[in-house]
Amino acid sequence: MAKSTSLRCRVLEGKDLPAKDVSGSSDPYCVVKVDNEVVARTATVWKSLNPFWGEEYTLRLPRGFRSLAVYVLDEDIIGHDDVIGKVSLSHQQISAQPRGIDSWLSLAPVDPDEEVQGEIQLEVQVPEQGHPRVLRCHLIGARDLAPRDPSGTSDPFARVSCCGHTQETAVIKKTRFPRWDEVLEFELVEGELGDAVLSVEVWDWDIVGKNDFLGRVELPLGAPGATKGWFQLLPFASSAEEPGGRLGSLRLAVRLVEDQVLPPRCYQPLIQLLAEPIRCPGQSTASTALAVLEEVTSGESRQDVATKLVKIFLAQGLAVPFLDYLIARELARTTDPNTLFRSNSLASKSVEMFMKVVGLPYLHEVLKPVVNRIFEEKKYVELDPCKMELSRGRRISFKGSLSEAQVRESSLGLLQGYLGDTVDAIVGSVEKCPPVMRAAFKQLRRRVEEQFPSAQHEEVRYFSISGFLFLRFFAPAVLTPKLFGLREQHADPRTGRTLLLLAKALQSIGNLGLQLGKEPWMAPLHAVLLPSVTRVKAFLDSLVEVDSTHAGEEPVPAAPFGPSATIKEGYLHVREAEEPSLLPRFAFKKRYFWLSTEALSYSKSPEWQGPQARCCIPVPQMRAVERVDEGTFPQPHVMQVVAQDGAGQLRTTYIQCKGAQELWQWLWALRQASSANQAMLPTCHPGVFRAARWSCCLQPARAAPGCSRTHGAVALGEWSDPLDPAAAAQSLYGHLRAAGAWLREAADGGPEGGAAMEPPQAGQGGGAAWGRLQEVLRDLDIAHEDFARRHGAPGPPTDTDTDAAPPPAT
Numbered sequence: 001m002a003k004s005t006s007l008r009c010r011v012l013e014g015k016d017l018p019a020k021d022v023s024g025s026s027d028p029y030c031v032v033k034v035d036n037e038v039v040a041r042t043a044t045v046w047k048s049l050n051p052f053w054g055e056e057y058t059l060r061l062p063r064g065f066r067s068l069a070v071y072v073l074d075e076d077i078i079g080h081d082d083v084i085g086k087v088s089l090s091h092q093q094i095s096a097q098p099r100g101i102d103s104w105l106s107l108a109p110v111d112p113d114e115e116v117q118g119e120i121q122l123e124v125q126v127p128e129q130g131h132p133r134v135l136r137c138h139l140i141g142a143r144d145l146a147p148r149d150p151s152g153t154s155d156p157f158a159r160v161s162c163c164g165h166t167q168e169t170a171v172i173k174k175t176r177f178p179r180w181d182e183v184l185e186f187e188l189v190e191g192e193l194g195d196a197v198l199s200v201e202v203w204d205w206d207i208v209g210k211n212d213f214l215g216r217v218e219l220p221l222g223a224p225g226a227t228k229g230w231f232q233l234l235p236f237a238s239s240a241e242e243p244g245g246r247l248g249s250l251r252l253a254v255r256l257v258e259d260q261v262l263p264p265r266c267y268q269p270l271i272q273l274l275a276e277p278i279r280c281p282g283q284s285t286a287s288t289a290l291a292v293l294e295e296v297t298s299g300e301s302r303q304d305v306a307t308k309l310v311k312i313f314l315a316q317g318l319a320v321p322f323l324d325y326l327i328a329r330e331l332a333r334t335t336d337p338n339t340l341f342r343s344n345s346l347a348s349k350s351v352e353m354f355m356k357v358v359g360l361p362y363l364h365e366v367l368k369p370v371v372n373r374i375f376e377e378k379k380y381v382e383l384d385p386c387k388m389e390l391s392r393g394r395r396i397s398f399k400g401s402l403s404e405a406q407v408r409e410s411s412l413g414l415l416q417g418y419l420g421d422t423v424d425a426i427v428g429s430v431e432k433c434p435p436v437m438r439a440a441f442k443q444l445r446r447r448v449e450e451q452f453p454s455a456q457h458e459e460v461r462y463f464s465i466s467g468f469l470f471l472r473f474f475a476p477a478v479l480t481p482k483l484f485g486l487r488e489q490h491a492d493p494r495t496g497r498t499l500l501l502l503a504k505a506l507q508s509i510g511n512l513g514l515q516l517g518k519e520p521w522m523a524p525l526h527a528v529l530l531p532s533v534t535r536v537k538a539f540l541d542s543l544v545e546v547d548s549t550h551a552g553e554e555p556v557p558a559a560p561f562g563p564s565a566t567i568k569e570g571y572l573h574v575r576e577a578e579e580p581s582l583l584p585r586f587a588f589k590k591r592y593f594w595l596s597t598e599a600l601s602y603s604k605s606p607e608w609q610g611p612q613a614r615c616c617i618p619v620p621q622m623r624a625v626e627r628v629d630e631g632t633f634p635q636p637h638v639m640q641v642v643a644q645d646g647a648g649q650l651r652t653t654y655i656q657c658k659g660a661q662e663l664w665q666w667l668w669a670l671r672q673a674s675s676a677n678q679a680m681l682p683t684c685h686p687g688v689f690r691a692a693r694w695s696c697c698l699q700p701a702r703a704a705p706g707c708s709r710t711h712g713a714v715a716l717g718e719w720s721d722p723l724d725p726a727a728a729a730q731s732l733y734g735h736l737r738a739a740g741a742w743l744r745e746a747a748d749g750g751p752e753g754g755a756a757m758e759p760p761q762a763g764q765g766g767g768a769a770w771g772r773l774q775e776v777l778r779d780l781d782i783a784h785e786d787f788a789r790r791h792g793a794p795g796p797p798t799d800t801d802t803d804a805a806p807p808p809a810t
Contacts, residue, residue: 007034007059007094010253011042011070013052015104017248020074020082025049027075028084030250034059035066036117036144037711041660043482043490044075049248053490055483060672066091072107072250083110085247089254100255107247116215116235118144118176119709120158123228124198126188126221133188135162135221137198139169141179141697142233143708148204148212149174152631155205156214162186162198162221171205176629177686177697177707188221196221202233259730266783267729269776271312274732278313278321289773290325293736294346305735306349308728310357315725319354319436324443326350331451337460340448341467351440352472356484358434361569363477363484365432366425370418371481374498375491381411381498383521412524418498419505419525423532426474427539435546441465442544463512465540470510479503488659505529509536568595568669570662573635574602577652577688588635588656591615595669600641617643617653622674624681624710625667628654632687632695637663641670642684654688671711684710733780736773 011030020026025047032040039059045051068089074082085107094101123138139158148154156178157171165186172178188196198219204212215233270289277288297305313322326347334340341348382388388407448464477484478499481491491499505525513533573588591602594614600622601614624642632638637657644650657663674680683706687696697707 005061005065006257006259007061007068008056008100008253008255008257009040009059009068009070010056011053012251012253013050013054014072014248014250015050017049017051017072017084017107018246019049020084021076023047026082026084028072029053029075031071031073032057032059033069033071034061036069040664043488045490046492060668060675068094068254070250070252071110072248085250086110087250087252089252091256094254094256095258097255100253102251102253104249104251106249109247111235115146116213116233117146118142118202118215118233119230120200120202120215120217120233121230122200122217122219123226124219125226128225133190135186135188135198137162137184137186137200139180139182139184139200141177141181141707142202143177143230143697145176145178145202145204145214145233147176148214149206152629154212154214156202157205159201159203160184160186160198161201163189163196172698175696175698179697179699179707259727259734260784260787261726261730262780262783262787264726264729266780267726267733269779270733271725271729273772273776274309275313275316275318275322277325278318281321281325289776291329292773293732294326294329296738297346297735299344301735302344302346302349303353305732306346307353307357308731310350310353312725312728314354314357319358320440320443323347323351323354323440324447327444327447331447334451337452337457340460340464348468348472351444351468354440355437355468355473359437359473360485362429362433362437363473364486366429367422367474367477367481368486370422370425371478371486371499373421374418374502375487375495378492378495379414379498380407380494381414381501383408383411383415383501383524384519385521387497408524415498415501415505415525416528418502419528419532422474422478422502422506423509423535427535430539430542433543438543438546441469441540442546444468445544459512459514462537462540465543466510466512466536469540470506470536475503475506475510478506509533512537567597567673568666569593569606572602572666573656575654575656577654588633588654593655595666595673597673600670600673617641619673620677621645622670622677623650623679624684624706625670625674626684626686626708626710627663627667628688629686629696639663639667639670640684642681644679681706681710683708733777736777737781 009032011032014028017026017028026049027044027046028048028051029044030042030053031038032042040055040057042053042055045053069086071086072084074084076082087105087107089101120142121140123140125136125138127133127135137160139160142156142158145154145156151174153174153176155171155173156175158169158180160167160169163186167184167186169180169182169184172180186198198221199216200219201216202214204214206212213236215235217231217233219227219231273289274293277290293305309322310319313319330341330345330347341351385404385408388404444464445461448461452460477486481487481499482489490496504519504522505528508522508525508529509532513530570593571590572593574591574593575588591604592606593600593602597619599616599618601616603614621643622641623644624640626640626642628638628640630636633654633656635656637660639655639657641653641655642650643653655666657666685694685696685704685706686708687694689695689702693700694702694704694707697704699707
């Protein structure tokens with residue numbers, strides 16, 4: 001059994017930020033840190049003092065994390081970025097709010113003397129008697145100190161004070177992991193030590209200017225004896241005045257979720273019961289465990305439930321029949337085809353999450369060329385006369401400001417070009433669309449045609465697919481490309497406006513041209529939109545012409561938790577630690593990587609198939625997945641995978657990513673995949689062994705113990721999170737358990753004031769499923785209670801532990 005600690009952090013928006021640029025504005029972005037480790041970075045919002053980010057992260061945290069901090073910075077093209085302020089929340093502050101924190105928080109100033117990190121290793125011996133009494137302070141070393149020099153390192157030394165005397169260690173140059181191994185002695189005063197303390201400060205030595213503070217530790221000397229261990233470095237006591245809102249505010253939504261995740265076998269009955277109507281489709285759709293879960297899922301938690309269900313059924317090869325089951329239930333409740341899939345029902349959310357999980361590489365291949373072109377060209381595009389800035393014409397022409405008609409004509413030409421290229425890419429992508437997506441859409445159309453067979457509803461068979469594909473997939477990705485991984489940054493205001501107009505045009509096409517007249521200034525595009533609708537219909541007809549029996553889903557495995565498909569893939573650069581480095585420029589080789597729950601493998605190209613063509617690092621052999629210090633290699637954004645081979649030897653593979661965002665994504669995916677490994681290393685080297693010593697801690701032995709702690713924090717998106725079947729099943733159990741009171745009342749005949757769903761009748765075969773669901777939940781309750789008795793941990797969640805609410809009475 002494992003304890004799953006996750007933190008759901010939404011960086012929403014800022015307001016009243018100070019101007020850091022000469023233009024009177026700022027270019028703000030946020031960095032999220034857990035215990036001084038960077039775990040996420042938002043996009044930059046250009047030229048705004050009231051930015052909106054709206055980015056959400058699920059942070060998988062190690063045990064005993066201490067604090068969460070969100071820094072707001074102003075991005076500068078030249079020079080270092082300016083720090084605007086920060087918000088810090090301790091573990092205690094977050095855990096004191098079971099339903100989470102969602103509020104505006106004032107930004108606090110950032111004092112370099114308070115921004116410390118790392119630990120120091122000490123051994124202090126206080127003699128009980130003797131003449132004279134001599135205190136011995138053995139300064140062994142420090143790790144993970146803050147980099148204070150431009151090289152990304154520091155020149156640390158320690159200053160120790162006791163009973164009015166001060167001594168210093170030697171300076172260790174160019175390292176964040178110094179090893180002093182010095183013993184400093186202090187003669188103690190006679191009698192009781194009382195409130196005497198030993199103060200140890202760590203500083204970065206600078207040849208010019210004052211030294212930089214790196215942190216301090218204070219140890220009381222009241223009792224004789226020996227004290228030894230690693231001690232967290234702390235800042236000086238803050239003397240800064242309260243900012244009083246002068247630095248602006250940041251709106252955060254933070255919630256801590258701590259679950260006891262049982263072994264996967266404990267959840268097999270629950271998953272089997274949820275999958276029963278999928279595997280045995282003959283029973284009534286209204287009397288199954290999956291129907292119960294749908295009924296008790298509130299609007300706030302529907303997206304989370306949909307994501308967990310999609311991933312679990314994808315892992316079993318049952319995603320298409322699972323979606324078909326939900327769609328059939330949705331259609332049975334729909335009488336007006338104009339309202340079909342318009343609400344955020346579990347069916348709609350599940351199809352949406354399914355497209356994001358399965359179709360993201362397809363989305364990138366279709367949209368990325370046009371989106372990249374729009375970002376690179378930065379053309380001024382505007383059709384709304386109320387928003388036109390005619391002075392922008394100077395960007396278009398050197399003949400002075402243009403008239404409104406000229407700006408409209410230029411904008412129309414640009415927008416038609418972008419739209420034409422986008423539509424061309426979409427309608428030509430039939431063979432690129434994942435077969436499992438095509439099979440799901442084919443089944444969706446079949447169900448819709450059965451529900452609405454009349455000729456007057458012919459458009460519904462197209463709109464049922466385009467409503468998902470265009471309105472919930474293509475258009476949102478164009479509007480916010482950063483959230484779909486198409487770009488690393490949000491668009492600046494000009495590019496954002498172009499993307500908005502293009503997304504509006506795609507929405508009109510997705511609506512099959514039925515809402516062209518909503519905004520009169522969009523009328524000039526009608527000449528392009530209407531022919532595009534005809535082409536899109538032909539595209540949708542071709543899209544569903546697929547053999548469903550070969551739709552890309554694997555056969556159902558015998559056990560509910562079979563190995564999942566590829567978690568992540570893409571081109572990276574790789575270098576083995578043992579390779580010679582005579583030509584460091586060419587030490588990293590471009591390779592195509594695949595990560596699954598079983599192995600990290602790579603080869604020269606994606607076409608190289610089979611184990612003989614790939615190099616492979618089995619996931620169970622991984623012992624550490626860590627970042628490498630910047631400056632270790634000429635190339636930036638490098639991580640390392642330390643694995644233990646069959647002979648017990650540790651081997652390190654260095655992997656370079658294209659950017660910081662890609663580095664974090666691969667780092668977290670690898671950590672998540674190896675999270676169940678039992679023999680993970682507690683420490684590792686964040687540098688490289690070259691010139692007969694480690695670049696990080698300067699130790700001369702290749703086999704020297706690691707100088708830096710390994711990390712376990714993982715930041716994941718809601719749908720880019722690699723599947724953890726047991727954690728997903730625990731989440732579903734939590735949702736069902738939160739509605740336990742409603743389930744009990746429904747089983748007794750319905751909640752007071754009316755039932756949200758009819759109790760299943762034994763004659764329909766649903767009573768048995770209902771009773772088995774209660775048995776499964778009781779068994780999981782007992783398993784949690786047993787674990788709580790043996791380990792002193794919290795028991796199963798109570799009805800008030802989550803935000804899930806019973807469904808409204810009808």
